[in-house]
Amino acid sequence: MRASTRHETAKIYVFPTRSRVVPSLRRDETPLASREPRPLPPVDVDGAWYHEAAILEANDPRKR
Secondary structure (H helix, E strand, O other), X not given: OOOOXXXXXXXXXXXXXXXXXXXXXXXXXXXXXXXXXXXXXOOOOOOOHHHHHHHHHHHOHHHO
């Protein structure tokens, strides 16, 4: 019995063009300058003690 050497290849799907997109899903085409700015997400900032310690250590005259 011979094994089949022909393998099925990937199927290529054609995506619809932009004109067929549902109107409610279309991108906002208004210029960025006229849009209301989005609020920034909250950011949690913590000190970089290890960075500060490295700077102090590098500036220590006893380490030179």
